Amino acid sequence: MTFAQHDGTRAATQVVALGRPDRTPGAPVNVPVTFTSTYVADGEVNYARVSNPTWEALEEVLGALEGGVARVFASGLAAIAAVVGTVPAAGVVVVPRHVYSGTTALLAERVGAGALQVRTVDAEDVEGIVAACEGADLLMLESPTNPMMELTDVPAVMRGLLARYGARRPLVVCDNTFATPLGQQPLRWGVDAVVHSATKYLAGHSDVLLGAVVVAPDRVALQERVHTYRSLYGAIPGPMEAWLVLRGIRTLSVRLERASASAEVLVGRLEEHPAVQHVRYPGFGAMISVEVDGGAAAAEAVCAAARLWTHSTSLGGVESQLERRRRHAPEAGTVPDNLIRLSVGVEDVEDLWADLEEALRAAG
Ligand SMILES: *Cc1c(COP(=O)(O)O)cnc(C)c1O
Numbered sequence: 423m424t425f426a427q428h429d430g431t432r433a434a435t436q437v438v439a440l441g442r443p444d445r446t447p448g449a450p451v452n453v454p455v456t457f458t459s460t461y462v463a464d465g466e467v468n469y470a471r472v473s474n475p476t477w478e479a480l481e482e483v484l485g486a487l488e489g490g491v492a493r494v495f496a497s498g499l500a501a502i503a504a505v506v507g508t509v510p511a512a513g514v515v516v517v518p519r520h521v522y523s524g525t526t527a528l529l530a531e532r533v534g535a536g537a538l539q540v541r542t543v544d545a546e547d548v549e550g551i552v553a554a555c556e557g558a559d560l561l562m563l564e565s566p567t568n569p570m571m572e573l574t575d576v577p578a579v580m581r582g583l584l585a586r587y588g589a590r591r592p593l594v595v596c597d598n599t600f601a602t603p604l605g606q607q608p609l610r611w612g613v614d615a616v617v618h619s620a621t622k623y624l625a626g627h628s629d630v631l632l633g634a635v636v637v638a639p640d641r642v643a644l645q646e647r648v649h650t651y652r653s654l655y656g657a658i659p660g661p662m663e664a665w666l667v668l669r670g671i672r673t674l675s676v677r678l679e680r681a682s683a684s685a686e687v688l689v690g691r692l693e694e695h696p697a698v699q700h701v702r703y704p705g706f707g708a709m710i711s712v713e714v715d716g717g718a719a720a721a722e723a724v725c726a727a728a729r730l731w732t733h734s735t736s737l738g739g740v741e742s743q744l745e746r747r748r749r750h751a752p753e754a755g756t757v758p759d760n761l762i763r764l765s766v767g768v769e770d771v772e773d774l775w776a777d778l779e780e781a782l783r784a785a786g
Contacts (some may be wrong), residue, residue: 423453423475423481424440426763433604434675436486441479441668453479455665459566469627472653476661480668481634484624487603488616488636491645494664498599498619499524500657501633505595505617506532506560507651508644513538513559515591520570520754522597522619525562527752542666543570544575552582555592563613564597565606569711569763571702571749580612593644598711599623599738604678611640615648622738626702632659632667677740677768684771688764691775697782708766709737711747716785718759721746723785730769730777737765742774 443449456475460468473637477494484492495501502525509515519542537615541554545567553576555561561583576596583591589619596608599619607614618624620632628630637645648751652658685708692701692712697720702711714721723732724744730744735750743765747753766774 423478425453425479429655433487435693436483437671437674441483453665453668455661457661458728470658471658474658474661474664476664476668477659480671483671484618484620484634484636487607488598489607489609489710490636490638491617492634492636493645493648494620494659494667495652496657496659496663498522498621498633499528499630501617501619501635502562502597503657504527504635504651504655505562505593505615506538507655508619509538509559510649511537511767514541514557515539515560515562516541516543516551516554516558516592517562518543518551518564518567518572518574519756520545520572521562521564521565522568522599523747523750523752523754525564525597526754529562529754533576534732545570545574546623548575548578548582551579552586555583555587558592561592562593562597563594563602563608564741565608566600566704566707568600568709568710569753569761570757571704571709571711573704576608576611576613576770584612590776600704600707602674602678602707604675605706614638614644614760618746619668621736623678624674624738625667626674626738626740627666627670628736628739628741628743630663630666630670632663661703678708680768681766682706684708684764684768684774685710686717687771688775688778689765690776695779696783698786700758708767710764712762712764713758713760714762714782714785717750718746721760721762722749724781727784729780730773731764731780732782737763739765740768742767742769 426442475730481492543551595615596611598616602623618634689703697715700713731744
């Protein structure tokens, strides 16, 4: 399928304008949801585990936003599994201590099966990361980290890896779910691929799961590998899911703009709040983590007392969400017990603050 092109446009335009049908008289302005399991013989694609026109429209947008070649998957974790799938038997994966707990759990399962080894590093320690990559096959970064909000100086890591290992450096992948491609584009820093849980900001409405791998334009072998992995292992999204993400992504820029502005206001007020010990905010985006007085019980009480904020796992939706992360067993033991992760949505910021303040008071 071919799509309308808008070369030289900026990200806020691309989320709206790309992945649409060519402009011919009478053409629809949106791609259809193509429900088909197979295709008439002798075309480019013969079976729908390999590709689907609705996926392709979304891949067109994601590829342009990140500056690479995108492939969509059934979920963010399916996309991460595809990347981990490139590691040879008994290979070595280097990963920061605090990344999405599902990534930690997936790697632990592979270690348990004897499939690979994991070396854990501090996301902010560039030298430590580079040193840990001796003989490694995959460096799996995430910046900001979920839920500790640590930032990795990715360009410095890439320089360090090239200086120390040259062509022997490991494959470098960055989970860009928290930042979104509007916040940062790691491929421009020289990483090999980016992964996304499109379930979060890209879709933006807490109504769908989907993931993506976006590979750097010059890493052709890796692009083919990811494509083949998806076709063979079959962790494919439904066309309806791809359409929902495409629909959601149209408003990514305005949603993020509103949510980030509100997050900055809330960070300022949370830092002044007597029941809040520590606020973690990477300086951009709409994710905040706070540590509250009174330990795990008080943190749970805050979440339970919220009325407007939804007490639920996940993030990146139009509705604000909060959760004490350590309630989930796979979460790293070094994440404070009283840490609440806040995903700021697009509601009125004063209503969000009033509800949060009330919940903090109710728990205190
Ligand atoms: C949620 C999340 C994932 C997993 O995505 P799913 O779509 O839930 O499978 C991966 N990475 C990060 C940073 C996440 O927040």
